[in-house]
Amino acid sequence: MDTSSLIHAEQLYRYYGDHCAVKAVSFELSKGEVLGFLGPNGAGKSTTMQMLTGNLAPSAGRVQVGGIDLLDNPTSAKRQLGYLPEQPPLYRDLTVDEYLTYCARLHRLARRRIKEAIRRAKQRCGLESEGGRLIGNLSKGYQQRVGIAQAILHNPSVVILDEPTVGLDPIQIREIRTLIRELGEEHGIILSTHILPEVQGTCTHVQIINRGQLVFADSIEGLETHLHSQHLIVVFRNPPALEALKMLPDVVDVQVLADNRVRLKYSGENPAAAIAEEAVTRGWGLMELVPERRTLEQIFIELTCQDHSAANSIEEAA
Amino acid sequence: MIGTIAAREFKALFLSPMAWSILAVVQLIIAYLFLAQLDTYMLLAPRLAGIGAAPGVTDVVVAPVLGNAAVILLLIAPLITMRVLSEERRARTLSLLLSAPISMTEIVIGKYLGIVMFFLVLLGMLALMPLALLVGTDLDLGKLASGLLGLTLLLGAFAAAGLFMSSLTEQPTVAAVSSFGLLLLLWIVDWAGNSGTEGSGVLAYLSMLRHFESLLKGIFNSTDVAYYLLFIFTFVVLTIQRMDRDRLPH
Numbered sequence: 001m002d003t004s005s006l007i008h009a010e011q012l013y014r015y016y017g018d019h020c021a022v023k024a025v026s027f028e029l030s031k032g033e034v035l036g037f038l039g040p041n042g043a044g045k046s047t048t049m050q051m052l053t054g055n056l057a058p059s060a061g062r063v064q065v066g067g068i069d070l071l072d073n074p075t076s077a078k079r080q081l082g083y084l085p086e087q088p089p090l091y092r093d094l095t096v097d098e099y100l101t102y103c104a105r106l107h108r109l110a111r112r113r114i115k116e117a118i119r120r121a122k123q124r125c126g127l128e129s130e131g132g133r134l135i136g137n138l139s140k141g142y143q144q145r146v147g148i149a150q151a152i153l154h155n156p157s158v159v160i161l162d163e164p165t166v167g168l169d170p171i172q173i174r175e176i177r178t179l180i181r182e183l184g185e186e187h188g189i190i191l192s193t194h195i196l197p198e199v200q201g202t203c204t205h206v207q208i209i210n211r212g213q214l215v216f217a218d219s220i221e222g223l224e225t226h227l228h229s230q231h232l233i234v235v236f237r238n239p240p241a242l243e244a245l246k247m248l249p250d251v252v253d254v255q256v257l258a259d260n261r262v263r264l265k266y267s268g269e270n271p272a273a274a275i276a277e278e279a280v281t282r283g284w285g286l287m288e289l290v291p292e293r294r295t296l297e298q299i300f301i302e303l304t305c306q307d308h309s310a311a312n313s314i315e316e317a318a
Numbered sequence: 319m320i321g322t323i324a325a326r327e328f329k330a331l332f333l334s335p336m337a338w339s340i341l342a343v344v345q346l347i348i349a350y351l352f353l354a355q356l357d358t359y360m361l362l363a364p365r366l367a368g369i370g371a372a373p374g375v376t377d378v379v380v381a382p383v384l385g386n387a388a389v390i391l392l393l394i395a396p397l398i399t400m401r402v403l404s405e406e407r408r409a410r411t412l413s414l415l416l417s418a419p420i421s422m423t424e425i426v427i428g429k430y431l432g433i434v435m436f437f438l439v440l441l442g443m444l445a446l447m448p449l450a451l452l453v454g455t456d457l458d459l460g461k462l463a464s465g466l467l468g469l470t471l472l473l474g475a476f477a478a479a480g481l482f483m484s485s486l487t488e489q490p491t492v493a494a495v496s497s498f499g500l501l502l503l504l505w506i507v508d509w510a511g512n513s514g515t516e517g518s519g520v521l522a523y524l525s526m527l528r529h530f531e532s533l534l535k536g537i538f539n540s541t542d543v544a545y546y547l548l549f550i551f552t553f554v555v556l557t558i559q560r561m562d563r564d565r566l567p568h
Contacts, residue, residue, distance in 0.1 A: 015567055053417040059567040078419040089414035093333045105322040106418040150414070 005030050005067075006080075006158045006188035007052060012061035014047050021047045022058075023212040029158065034184040036203035037192040040304050044212040045192045046086055049162050052190070053083040066157055079107070082156035086163055088147025092136030096127060096146055099135055100153060107154040121149040124179060140167040148176070152183060159183060160190045165198065177202045196296045206296075210304045226299055231292035232264045232272060233257075237285030244282075249274050263292070319420050320428040327402065327432025337436065340394055344387075345443055351386050352447045355379045376458040380448045381534050384465045387444055388472055388530060391437075392501050395473065398436060399480025400494035402429050403561070408488045416565070426558045430481050437473040441466065461536035468533030471546035475526060476501060478553035485560045501526070 007029035014022040022044040029035055039045045050056040052063055054074050063070040065077040091099055100121065104114040122128050125145040130138065135146060144167055151159055164180070165173045180202050183189055193199060199206055206223055208216035218226070237260075245254045245262065253265040264275075272289055279286035331337040359378045366373070406412040415425050445466055451457055483497035484490070508525030522528055526549075529542040 017568075050413075053413075055413050055416045055565065057566045075419040075421060078417060081417060083413070083417040085410065085413045085417075087410045089409075089411040091330075091411060092409070093330065102322070102326055103414065103418075106319075106415065106420060108319065108419060 006065065007190070008062075008064040008067075009048075009052065010062045010064075012048065012051055012063070013059045014044075014051060014056065015059045021212055022051070025061075025209070025212075025214055027207060027214070027217060029188045029190060031157070031188055032185060033205055034180060034189045034191060034203045035205045035207060036199035037190060037207050037209065038194075038196070038199060038300060039192075039209040043209045043304070045209055046162055048209065049083070049160055049190065049192060050085075053081055053160055054078055055083075055085075079154075080157045082151035082154065082159045084147045084151040084159075084161045084164055086166075088143055088150070090135045090143055090146060090150075093134070095132055095134055096122070096138075096149075097131040099146065100149060103150045103153055109154055117153055117155070121153045124152065124182075125149040126175060141169060141172050144168055145172075145176075148179070156187065158188045158190070162192050163194070164191065165193065165195065173198075196300060200296055208300060208303050215303045216299070223296070223299075227294050227296070229292050229294045230266055232266065232270075232275070233288065233290045233292050234262045234264060234275065234286070235260055235288035236262070236279065237287055238283065240282065240284050248278060261288075320424050320431065323415075323420075323425060323428025324431035324435060327429050328435045331398065331432075331436050336397070340397060341440060341443065344390060344394055344440060347390055348383065348387050348444055349447065352379070352383050355382055374458060375451060375455055376448075376461045379451070380457070380462055381465060383448065384444075384469055385531075385534055388469060391440070391469075391473060391476065392505060393498070395437075395476035395501065396480050396483075396494040396497040399433055399477055399484055399497060400490040401484065402433060402481055403484040403557070404487050404490045404493045408490075422562050422565075423558050426481070426485075426554060426561060430477060430554055430557075433477040433481065434474055437477060438470070441470060441473065444469075458536070464536045464538050465534050467538075468530050468542075471533075471543065472526065472530050475546050475549045475553075478550040478557075479504075482553045482557045482560070485557045 005028045007027075009028075010026050012022055012025045013020065025044075025048055027035075037045050037048070047056065051058045052065075052070075054070055054077070057071065063077075066080045068077040068080075070077040091102075094102070097118065100118045101114060104117055109117055122131060125148050127142070127145055127149060130142060130146075135143060138146065144164065148161065148164060151161065161180070165176050168176060177198065180189060180191060184202075184204070191203065200220065200223075203220060205219050206216065207214055239260050239262070242254050242256070245251060245264065248264075248271060250266045250268050250271040251264050252267050255263040255265075257263055264271075270291065272291070276286060276289060278284075356379055359375060362378065366378075403412075406415070448457065448462055479500055480493070480497040483500065484493040486496070487493050504524065504526045506525075506527070508522040508528050523545075529545045532539055532542055
């Protein structure tokens with residue numbers, strides 16, 4: 001077992017009665033990684049996260065946290081975990097300081113370290129001035145921050161956040177994203193979200209889960225290559241005949257769109273340079289030459305829509 | 319770790335007006351009963367003086383007051399225990415405990431001890447009333463201690479049953495009603511026992527009242543103490559099992 005991996009999940013299954021919510025999910029998380037967990041509602045994101053944090057026991061499979069088996073030795077494995085569930089587990093009748101002190105004790109922090117740990121967590125989550133306020137009186141965004149503060153309080157090596165930016169305003173979302181990137185440098189982070197740009201902005205790795213199964217798992221760099229769609233959009237002032245375009249090197253298909261726009265499908269190397277040269281020598285009057293990129297959203301929809309015709313029609317429309 | 323959870327539970331009770339009002343109401347009712355009982359004793363005292371082995375003030379005042387207190391606490395206990403686990407479920411705060419490095423056993427025992435600490439406060443306040451008699455007269459301290467021990471064990475049993483009922487549901491009121499039902503049933507189950515039919519001995523043995531009554535009379539019988547300890551143990555273990563069942567696949 002490689003001890004540098006913080007989370008090692010192996011063939012996780014979870015059944016609710018006959019319904020299989022998570023099926024054969026395996027993955028690794030190493031230090032310095034921020035893993036974005038994507039999936040439609042009910043795909044098994046939360047169930048997976050609950051299994052990683054010991055809130056649910058898997059029907060089959062193993063989870064290791066920092067090399068310690070979560071099922072055989074839950075207390076020492078959980079010491080390395082910080083978890084923010086979908087609904088932050090807050091006691092509304094406590095003040096922020098009281099609540100965080102209680103959390104620190106639950107995580108068995110030494111008494112003399114509690115104060116410092118709370119000060120640090122509050123400062124990281126922008127709660128310095130809210131320490132004496134009742135959690136029940138805080139706004140949703142601040143409650144979410146208290147939830148995050150609770151998850152990072154004991155400086156765990158793995159932080160698991162289930163939709164941490166829900167209900168926050170755009171400024172808070174930016175702050176939380178910065179915080180997550182910062183935390184990602186020294187911890188391992190798993191983050192689930194519906195907001196796709198958030199993944200591209202904060203994560204180093206992406207996983208898409210659909211109907212309980214992982215359908216995509218790659219690093220952000222790997223994702224970039226998936227985003228290139230091998231299409232170019234070209235606009236000419238004096239459009240040439242379609243045949244002339246088809247003769248260009250590497251171009252395999254030409255489609256005419258509205259307003260003199262032409263969509264070229266190529267195979268192999270990007271032929272943009274050749275097209276530009278050709279356009280200049282033949283006087284086509286090149287006005288635009290743009291590589292068409294797929295968005296993460298399109299990949300997400302393709303992977304998660306089981307109905308292929310629906311996925312295709314969305315792609316055509318795009 | 320158990321202590322942390324118990325302390326939080328104990329403090330949480332006092333954060334709402336519930337605990338305060340319960341303490342006040344119980345104190346008021348029992349103080350009234352105590353005074354009424356004391357009045358009766360004053361009337362009887364001259365006649366009792368003539369009899370050789372007459373019942374003393376402990377028998378006439380303290381034992382009935384503690385007996386009545388048990389019935390009142392039977393009504394009150396479900397209100398204290400109802401939210402102990404169901405509220406955590408409802409507010410979804412249970413995951414905080416579940417993802418912390420604590421076992422389910424520690425969580426449940428911590429919760430249980432938190433309630434018991436509250437009941438001990440209640441009991442301490444009740445005990446002050448009979449103890450106040452020490453100023454003017456002599457008490458049979460052995461009998462008083464045995465009665466208080468009985469009440470403590472009884473409250474421990476109420477807490478365990480209430481804890482279990484609270485683990486079954488998300489609704490505190492449902493937990494309160496069902497634990498009240500369970501306690502009352504176990505209280506009166508020996509009414510059938512008096513009929514002398516077959517199996518009535520078992521029913522009488524199950525009754526919480528029977529075991530309490532002998533302690534109240536000052537008869538310390540290890541069977542009675544064992545009954546309460548087994549009762550508490552059983553319901554705490556059932557609660558741990560019930561809470562763990564949510565986590566495990568089925």
